[in-house]
Amino acid sequence: MANINIDSQKDRTYDAIVIGSGISGGWSAKELCEKGLKTLVLERGRDVKHIKDYPTTNMNPWEFEHRNEMPYAIKKENPIVSKCYAFHEDAAHFFVKDKEHPYVQDKPFDWIRGYQVGGKSLLWARQTQRWSDFDFEGPARDGFAVDWPIRYADLKPWYDYVEKFAGIAGDKDGLPELPDGEFLPGYPLNMVEKYFKQSIAAKYPERKVISARCAHLSKPNQIHFDQGRVQCQNRTLCQRGCPFGGYFSSNAVTLPWAAKTGNMTLRPFSVVHSILYDEQKGKAVGVRVIDTNTKEEIDFYARVIFVNAAAINTNLILLNSKSNRFPNGLGNDSGVLGKYVAFHNYSARIYAEYEGLQDYTTEGRNPAGGGYIPRFRNLHKQETDYLRGYAAGFGAYRGKDSDRSGAGESLKNNLLNPKLGNWQVGSHMMGETIPKESGQVTLDTKKMDDWGIPLLHIAVDYDDNDAKMKKDYLDTMEDMFQTAGFTNIRRDDGSQAPGLDIHEMGGARMGLDPKTSMLNKWNQVHSVPNVFVTDGAAMTSTSTQNPSLTYMAFSARAVDYAVNEMKKGNI
Numbered sequence: 001m002a003n004i005n006i007d008s009q010k011d012r013t014y015d016a017i018v019i020g021s022g023i024s025g026g027w028s029a030k031e032l033c034e035k036g037l038k039t040l041v042l043e044r045g046r047d048v049k050h051i052k053d054y055p056t057t058n059m060n061p062w063e064f065e066h067r068n069e070m071p072y073a074i075k076k077e078n079p080i081v082s083k084c085y086a087f088h089e090d091a092a093h094f095f096v097k098d099k100e101h102p103y104v105q106d107k108p109f110d111w112i113r114g115y116q117v118g119g120k121s122l123l124w125a126r127q128t129q130r131w132s133d134f135d136f137e138g139p140a141r142d143g144f145a146v147d148w149p150i151r152y153a154d155l156k157p158w159y160d161y162v163e164k165f166a167g168i169a170g171d172k173d174g175l176p177e178l179p180d181g182e183f184l185p186g187y188p189l190n191m192v193e194k195y196f197k198q199s200i201a202a203k204y205p206e207r208k209v210i211s212a213r214c215a216h217l218s219k220p221n222q223i224h225f226d227q228g229r230v231q232c233q234n235r236t237l238c239q240r241g242c243p244f245g246g247y248f249s250s251n252a253v254t255l256p257w258a259a260k261t262g263n264m265t266l267r268p269f270s271v272v273h274s275i276l277y278d279e280q281k282g283k284a285v286g287v288r289v290i291d292t293n294t295k296e297e298i299d300f301y302a303r304v305i306f307v308n309a310a311a312i313n314t315n316l317i318l319l320n321s322k323s324n325r326f327p328n329g330l331g332n333d334s335g336v337l338g339k340y341v342a343f344h345n346y347s348a349r350i351y352a353e354y355e356g357l358q359d360y361t362t363e364g365r366n367p368a369g370g371g372y373i374p375r376f377r378n379l380h381k382q383e384t385d386y387l388r389g390y391a392a393g394f395g396a397y398r399g400k401d402s403d404r405s406g407a408g409e410s411l412k413n414n415l416l417n418p419k420l421g422n423w424q425v426g427s428h429m430m431g432e433t434i435p436k437e438s439g440q441v442t443l444d445t446k447k448m449d450d451w452g453i454p455l456l457h458i459a460v461d462y463d464d465n466d467a468k469m470k471k472d473y474l475d476t477m478e479d480m481f482q483t484a485g486f487t488n489i490r491r492d493d494g495s496q497a498p499g500l501d502i503h504e505m506g507g508a509r510m511g512l513d514p515k516t517s518m519l520n521k522w523n524q525v526h527s528v529p530n531v532f533v534t535d536g537a538a539m540t541s542t543s544t545q546n547p548s549l550t551y552m553a554f555s556a557r558a559v560d561y562a563v564n565e566m567k568k569g570n571i
Helices: 004-012 023-036 072-079 138-142 152-164 192-203 222-226 250-260 309-320 407-416 464-483 548-567
Strands: 012-019 039-042 264-267 272-277 282-292 298-308 338-342 349-354 371-373 390-401 419-432 440-448 454-459 487-492 506-508 529-534
Touching: 012 282, 012 390, 023 250, 023 298, 023 548, 039 298, 072 250, 138 464, 152 407, 152 548, 192 371, 192 390, 192 419, 192 464, 250 264, 264 371, 264 506, 272 298, 272 309, 298 309, 298 548, 309 338, 309 440, 309 454, 309 506, 390 464, 419 464, 464 487, 529 548
Parallel strands: 012 039, 012 298, 039 264, 298 529
Antiparallel strands: 272 282, 282 298, 338 506, 349 419, 349 487, 371 390, 390 419, 440 454
């Protein structure tokens, strides 16, 4: 029997294990496999094969039973996920349903999840901006959180690296607060977006309106054809899964590339319970998994482990990885694990109309979504009564108005012949929130889910800094809209809870001092050097930029470091 057990353990032993198959997990898997490591990728949800498992991708509106609207009964059963903009008939199968995966809201928090191979990379909004030194230096300069252990120069070559492979469309804008990248051609602004850009530049030259940067193949390079992808068709049906590979996802890009090496083993239906720590060896030796369907407990082993379960689940796994050495969670000597969780404040919007440029309308769709306004508040000096600042989206479109007067044939003709109305414009806020010790996730001491994992408590909230920033955004954008001559301005100060931004970050933050952080400058757990965290849990602060591109860069950089350390015998 002993020999059988030894053989069984050998069959469950790999060079590396990656927990999670989303944006960061896909990149970790690709890099590890390319470097020759036999890698096990664990995913708690079902498998989703590129193209094959996109059941709605080519459906017409009339082919959906409810014309793509979710029935009331399903919304009532799923009050959290129903708030997400993409939760409709065409993509509902890629979302976690509320009652199937409960958690405890100590404070209101809408936790949006996608448990399948590819994770939320099938559903993300695909906005990609680099961070700058304004962001990495923010905590040290403004006196919150802890200092980042890296600066933009440390990450720049890795931004270059992942952008070339993923395919990022954008313009060279020459802005130090939003560094340029290795771009495919950007998507042009429409006439009203250009007009707004010019109006703001004339009065506020420090405020920029640029074309949004996005992970779409506007003009593919050879590397993208080698991946089996072709040019984005501008369908803007991305949440269904793209059969063209027109936007970046783990399913279309990194996971197939990893599989091509022959070094990847993908195991779906694998709920990670904890990371196994060997007291004698002083390092992690593997991962304990609960089979999603059978509830069987299985241990897998590896020399190096990458935790990419998405920020909150990564915190859950680390907190649940307890041992005599780490009674409060793996690597948690500092006591900060699960704390300083933050997010992006998307709770304010503003709308208006524009009566000019009536000779123009739009044709086709823009997958970038229109314009982007990089942060301009508190860049070079502290100028407001709140810390940090916000970026903003901006878009314009021209809708059609139907005359609903008349009856009979005249009403029918009116409805069938709508006329172009005024331009509709809108903006949404993307505010940086300040990580606080009180913003935390913890494990329930008694309640478990169906797989024997403690239920997670989430206590994350807005604060006075967020309220002041929101008011400034609304006041400032209203002034900018008035400057451009927009009319019928409508402010929406929002009541949405944190979470709908789907940009939760922190809990296992990077830092210079092991006494106040979990990870070093290589995303390596200070006290468990063969464990790396390269998803949102690693973030020390949140900035205003969409974070996914930074997770990709962190993942590629950390794998490069980890493999070199393995070759040296340090891991």
